[in-house]
Amino acid sequence: MYKEDELLPISALQHLSFCKRQCALIHIEQAWAENRYTAEGRLLHEKAHDGKTEMREGVRITRSLPLRSLTLGLSGIADIVEFHQEEPGQGIKLPGVKGTWRPFPVEYKRGRQKTGSCDEIQLCAQAICLEEMLGLSIPEGALFYGLPRRRTIVPFCGEIRKLTTDTANELHSLIGKGQTPPPELGSKCERCSMKDLCLPEVNCSKRKLSSYMNNFFREDEE
Numbered sequence: 001m002y003k004e005d006e007l008l009p010i011s012a013l014q015h016l017s018f019c020k021r022q023c024a025l026i027h028i029e030q031a032w033a034e035n036r037y038t039a040e041g042r043l044l045h046e047k048a049h050d051g052k053t054e055m056r057e058g059v060r061i062t063r064s065l066p067l068r069s070l071t072l073g074l075s076g077i078a079d080i081v082e083f084h085q086e087e088p089g090q091g092i093k094l095p096g097v098k099g100t101w102r103p104f105p106v107e108y109k110r111g112r113q114k115t116g117s118c119d120e121i122q123l124c125a126q127a128i129c130l131e132e133m134l135g136l137s138i139p140e141g142a143l144f145y146g147l148p149r150r151r152t153i154v155p156f157c158g159e160i161r162k163l164t165t166d167t168a169n170e171l172h173s174l175i176g177k178g179q180t181p182p183p184e185l186g187s188k189c190e191r192c193s194m195k196d197l198c199l200p201e202v203n204c205s206k207r208k209l210s211s212y213m214n215n216f217f218r219e220d221e222e
């Protein structure tokens with residue numbers, strides 16, 4: 001169990017999954033740079049956080065809900081948590097509303113669905129926070145992608161829960177060490193908001209630089 005003053009941002013899980021060095025630059029060195037991708041993502045999140053609670057088609061929608069898990073050592077804010085009506089005797093009661101309800105976290109993402117599990121890990125961390133705070137199980141949530149505008153259901157199976165716990169532990173270990181790892185030069189660097197601060201071409205090993213340059217010029221010739 002972590003203490004309150006040891007909590008790290010849920011969003012750091014995604015930075016870690018993308019690149020350890022990016023995560024360290026942001027969360028150890030407190031550096032931040034915005035590019036087109038982060039600006040579009042920020043606008044999408046601001047839209048999701050625009051408003052508080054509403055009822056739509058029998059679903060109660062809550063925006064900007066604060067989250068915390070002492071088990072994962074994480075805190076943050078959920079874009080949207082829907083509360084779906086449950087059978088009597090299941091779910092939780094909500095103030096001022098009849099019936100019982102089960103939370104269903106929804107995270108907004110710009111662009112297309114990515115390869116890898118970073119979005120699922122971030123969503124699962126939100127679900128684990130809600131489970132711990134509200135004392136009930138949350139079997140699934142959803143990711144909403146901007147391109148194409150589509151909602152993808154994410155079941156919180158044992159595998160994604162383990163991956164989320166492992167990533168949270170790795171995050172605490174990285175931040176605890178307080179050392180920024182060297183660059184991992186690759187195609188992801190081209191869409192990284194920290195590229196100008198990281199200088200991956202300058203700081204990486206000669207072998208990796210040579211392979212990067214080969215790939216770069218090969219792509220250029222196509």
Ligand code: SF4
Nearest residue numbers: 019183184189192198
């Ligand atoms: S430029 Fe590349 S190595 Fe540097 S932080 Fe970004 S993704 Fe990581």
